[in-house]
Amino acid sequence: xxxxxxxxxxxxxxxxxxxxxxxxxxxxxxxxxxxxxxxxxxxxxxxxxxxxxxxxxxxxxxxxxxxxxxxxxxxxxxxxxxxxxxxxxxxxxxxxxxxxxxxxxxxxxxxxxxxxxxxxxxxxxxxxxxxxxxxxxxxxxxxxxxxxxxxxxxxxxxxxxxxxxxxxxxxxxxxxxxxxxxxxxxxxxxxxxxxxxxxxxxxxxxxxxxxxxxxxxxxxxxxxxxxxxxxx
Amino acid sequence: xxxxxxxxxxxxxxxxxxxxxxxxxxxxxxxxxxxxxxxxxxxxxxxxxxxxxxxxxxxxxxxxxxxxxxxxxxxxxxxxxxxxxxxxxxxxxxxxxxxxxxxxxxxxxxxxxxxxxxxxxxxxxxxxxxxxxxxxxxxxxxxxxxxxxxxxxxxxxxxxxxxxxxxxxxxxxxxxxxxxxxxxxxxxxxxxxxxxxxxxxxxxxxxxxxxxxxxxxxxxxxxxxxxxxxxxxxxxxxxxxxxxxxxxxxxxxxxxxxxxxxxxxxxxxxxxxxxxxxxxxxxxxxxxxxxxxxxxxxxxxxxxxxxxxxxxxxxxxxxxxxxxxxxxxxxxxxxxxxxxxxxxxxxxxxxxxxxxxxxxxxxxxxxxxxxxxxxxxxxxxxxxxxxxxxxxxxxxxxxxxxxxxxxxxxxxxxxxxxxxxxxxxxxxxxxxxxxxxxxxxxx
Numbered sequence: 001x002x003x004x005x006x007x008x009x010x011x012x013x014x015x016x017x018x019x020x021x022x023x024x025x026x027x028x029x030x031x032x033x034x035x036x037x038x039x040x041x042x043x044x045x046x047x048x049x050x051x052x053x054x055x056x057x058x059x060x061x062x063x064x065x066x067x068x069x070x071x072x073x074x075x076x077x078x079x080x081x082x083x084x085x086x087x088x089x090x091x092x093x094x095x096x097x098x099x100x101x102x103x104x105x106x107x108x109x110x111x112x113x114x115x116x117x118x119x120x121x122x123x124x125x126x127x128x129x130x131x132x133x134x135x136x137x138x139x140x141x142x143x144x145x146x147x148x149x150x151x152x153x154x155x156x157x158x159x160x161x162x163x164x165x166x167x168x169x170x171x172x173x174x175x176x177x178x179x180x181x182x183x184x185x186x187x188x189x190x191x192x193x194x195x196x197x198x199x200x201x202x203x204x205x206x207x208x209x210x211x212x213x214x215x216x217x218x219x220x221x222x223x224x225x226x227x228x229x230x231x232x
Numbered sequence: 233x234x235x236x237x238x239x240x241x242x243x244x245x246x247x248x249x250x251x252x253x254x255x256x257x258x259x260x261x262x263x264x265x266x267x268x269x270x271x272x273x274x275x276x277x278x279x280x281x282x283x284x285x286x287x288x289x290x291x292x293x294x295x296x297x298x299x300x301x302x303x304x305x306x307x308x309x310x311x312x313x314x315x316x317x318x319x320x321x322x323x324x325x326x327x328x329x330x331x332x333x334x335x336x337x338x339x340x341x342x343x344x345x346x347x348x349x350x351x352x353x354x355x356x357x358x359x360x361x362x363x364x365x366x367x368x369x370x371x372x373x374x375x376x377x378x379x380x381x382x383x384x385x386x387x388x389x390x391x392x393x394x395x396x397x398x399x400x401x402x403x404x405x406x407x408x409x410x411x412x413x414x415x416x417x418x419x420x421x422x423x424x425x426x427x428x429x430x431x432x433x434x435x436x437x438x439x440x441x442x443x444x445x446x447x448x449x450x451x452x453x454x455x456x457x458x459x460x461x462x463x464x465x466x467x468x469x470x471x472x473x474x475x476x477x478x479x480x481x482x483x484x485x486x487x488x489x490x491x492x493x494x495x496x497x498x499x500x501x502x503x504x505x506x507x508x509x510x511x512x513x514x515x516x517x518x519x520x521x522x523x524x525x526x527x528x529x530x531x532x533x534x535x536x537x538x539x540x541x542x543x544x545x546x547x548x549x550x551x552x553x554x555x556x557x558x559x560x561x562x563x564x565x566x567x568x569x570x571x572x573x574x575x576x577x578x579x580x581x582x583x584x585x586x587x588x589x590x591x592x593x594x595x596x597x598x599x600x601x602x603x604x605x606x607x608x609x610x611x612x613x614x615x616x617x618x619x620x621x622x623x624x625x626x627x628x629x630x631x632x633x634x635x636x637x638x639x640x641x642x643x644x645x646x647x648x649x650x651x652x653x654x655x656x657x658x659x660x661x662x663x664x665x666x667x668x669x670x671x672x673x674x675x
Contacts, residue, residue, distance in 0.1 A: 074349065076357070077333075081333060084334075089333075180387045
């Protein structure tokens with residue numbers, strides 16, 4: 001993620017985009033030669049950036065998260081967004097970007113991302129973005145911050161991918177069903193993360209522990225028991 | 233709901249049950265208590281209402297769309313519903329959870345093709361008002377024009393349908409077996425569905441602008457280029473809301489002035505016998521510095537069928553004349569009372585109640601001038617609302633739902649304004665329109 005603005009990313013993205021178009025035109029096949037030609041480099045140079053064809057196509061997805069990070073800067077008051085708003089903004093915006101190459105996404109999302117054997121770069125970037133959102137948020141309850149670890153981010157990422165998959169098969173007009181679902185899910189998540197019930201419970205527990213002697217004596221029977229012990 | 237009312241109050245009130253079985257069972261308990269002959273004390277009744285109102289409100293504030301709409305139409309009737317309800321209900325207008333900033337952005341992008349910061353010079357991400365099935369944002373076009381943008385919550389049509397289906401099934405538990413609820417629910421559903429079409433609303437905005445905008449009334453213009461079926465952009469109308477206006481402690485003259493404008497606006501609509509602004513809610517009117525009346529929100533616009541309009545308008549002369557036979561017949565035509573009731577005694581009691589209520593309702597038309605500030609008028613209307621006989625099935629023509637909403641809404645604003653209104657012209661209008669209708673051959 002360190003190299004968003006670098007030329008490398010730009011060239012990589014250009015190659016990936018060209019490849020994605022060719023992939024759709026060529027009925028799920030494309031030549032590295034054609035992609036290189038479209039971008040104006042030699043086929044050999046392509047291998048400076050990518051090890052194989054699959055990596056090229058996968059980079060189209062990875063770049064989406066990079067592009068999204070650039071877009072955040074343009075949103076006024078993005079800092080004032082709640083975690084639910086940030087996550088739903090991320091979701092909706094990615095949907096918009098995915099729509100630019102709808103056919104490509106429909107054909108490849110399953111095979112390139114969902115069914116990939118190892119964690120794809122795209123998935124890593126999604127997790128890292130979510131981690132940034134969550135770790136920067138000051139409104140999270142203390143107890144929520146204790147679950148901010150890579151298991152949780154992986155969990156969020158999986159839900160996120162499911163949401164994209166849901167949308168791909170959502171037949172409602174303008175995918176409104178997915179919009180509604182996203183809204184409900186992110187609201188729920190926010191409610192859970194901001195909720196201070198556990199914090200308060202923990203506070204109470206701490207208080208009781210600190211004054212445990214007083215409390216133990218209050219338990220019916222305990223006092224009697226204690227006094228008997230003393231007599232003996 | 234245990235309250236009944238000749239017109240639609242009851243039917244609309246019944247929609248309360250949509251908020252869940254919780255409230256339903258509370259009412260069921262109360263029914264039970266009453267039916268086994270235990271008299272509830274006034275305090276108990278009061279507590280019961282507050283408790284329910286609170287619960288209902290809590291549910292409402294969690295829901296959006298349909299529920300808000302219903303909450304609004306109920307909160308508008310302050311003074312007509314038991315006070316405990318209206319107090320809590322009026323909170324609903326101002327404290328409904330918003331469409332969040334991210335969603336608002338995406339809806340605009342989806343509907344208008346780009347993000348708000350690209351389309352507008354300014355766009356306030358915080359909503360300025362909750363609209364019926366969405367919310368309103370303030371913005372500025374690139375050319376500097378100040379606008380109001382109404383955004384619709386996604387998938388609201390399905391939500392309306394499922395909410396109402398749920399409400400209906402709950403309602404069936406509260407009413408007597410076989411009570412016909414379908415008409416009412418269809419009426420509410422079709423009206424709400426129509427409200428989801430913002431292009432249509434845009435056309436109504438223009439239509440009302442042509443009809444009414446002028447020296448006395450200000451209405452917005454539709455900005456078509458920034459509108460879609462789910463996003464509606466219109467020019468921004470400045471002005472004070474009723475509450476803010478009253479807070480400035482206006483003179484009686486000013487109160488009368490605006491009261492008269494409202495009264496005339498309403499009757500001019502009657503005169504033209506066409507679409508009627510059917511959302512007489514305080515939030516939809518502005519009391520402007522330049523002495524003009526601002527009118528907004530043309531989502532809920534109605535054209536009643538001729539038969540109903542004629543019967544409804546006939547209520548006025550018939551109630552004023554006071555001939556009981558005539559009233560009875562007219563009430564039958566309007567489905568308020570039945571030909572063969574199950575319980576004739578109760579039916580008679582109900583009729584008497586409706587007759588008196590109707591008469592109170594016609595009071596403003598008795599003389600040439602009416603003082604809505606008269607506390608005895610307010611008390612009378614309140615008393616009727618509280619003493620409604622309990623009926624366990626909905627009554628009245630389905631069109632009452634919106635016709636009374638307009639009428640009661642108007643009375644409600646005028647009583648709050650404490651306005652004295654000249655009613656001569658309005659009487660002429662009603663008489664003339666009735667005359668016209670009677671002459672026309674009915675289809």
